[in-house]
Amino acid sequence: MSRPPLAREKVLDAFEALLIAEGPRAATMDATARGAGVSKGGLLYHFASKEALEDGLLDRLGILVDDDVAAMESAPEGAVAYFLRSSVMANDPLDRAILAASRLAQGGSASAGEVLRSIRDRWAHALSPHTKNAAALDLVMLVGDGLYFNNALDGGSIPGPVPQGAALDALIALVEAVART
Amino acid sequence: MSRPPLAREKVLDAFEALLIAEGPRAATMDATARGAGVSKGGLLYHFASKEALEDGLLDRLGILVDDDVAAMESAPEGAVAYFLRSSVMANDPLDRAILAASRLAQGGSASAGEVLRSIRDRWAHALSPHTKNAAALDLVMLVGDGLYFNNALDGGSIPGPVPQGAALDALIALVEAVART
């Protein structure tokens, strides 16, 4: 329950930023230590191995998802619209954590892949009562996946082919027309 | 125009298989040489660097996409249905090439990301006349992205959350109902 040491969080922030900005290959322990302003030895005090560092990031992601699912179920605009809108990169802590985890997953981490899969299941479970049928749920989930996928390819930096503004509104309206309960 | 040496193709096949099955980290030149049944020196005769090896894979992908776009435009079932159906992993050469390129992209290769982006553009351009409007095109493209994204996470091995069989038919019908011209 006691909040984790400040240095620990700074290390995770740096690791996350490196994964997002430069990919899994550049997110070494050395670079992470540099980015966090600690030495390699200092980092290894908090995270004894690369795996422990990755687990730390994934644990933090899990907590953020708890909040997101709760927010989705009580969103005034409806769960489907909330889900799709939050699937486009807003660069908030949750988006960054998911993006970083995606990089880990495609960089080779098996546990990152499992965590992402389980997050998808939790979203699907929460959206299920708000969609007409299985095909409608599939549609909503796949559009959400597509939005995240494109963000992940971009690295969240360059404006990609992801619809924004009015185009995003139109897309959401289209999906809701067929899918929503 | 002369077909490339057999050993060259065998090396690309092995590299592709490694990327798909074990991810970019495991797809080293050493492992690729082993998988292709040649020595490291033999591999380096055909591909002088890791970058050349990756370019070889991406070039082969480009050729497969040429054929796919042509097939999409003349598909009897219509371009939208063809596109969505071919977005679920069939483990054919094109699917494997795209999956391998996705692994490269998320592993850190900038050129793989560019190639994938340009492939997406070509598909969107071909689908444009077959969709009602911009939002409908976005919808179709994003569902396709979502299907590929889930395949990429799975590694194409374990049966993932991607709809198949009757569920896929229902999804396609749903998308066509809103999106098709």
Place this chain on the structure above:
DNA sequence: GTCTATATACAGATAGAC
């Protein structure tokens, strides 16, 4: 708790024999 210094392993790439 945080540091420096170092051990170990393996990646990509070169040189040159066959």
Place this chain on the structure above:
DNA sequence: GTCTATCTGTATATAGAC
């Protein structure tokens, strides 16, 4: 055209001083 042997850089991880 394919091989073995080797160089160089760099990543993870350990040991131990402060």
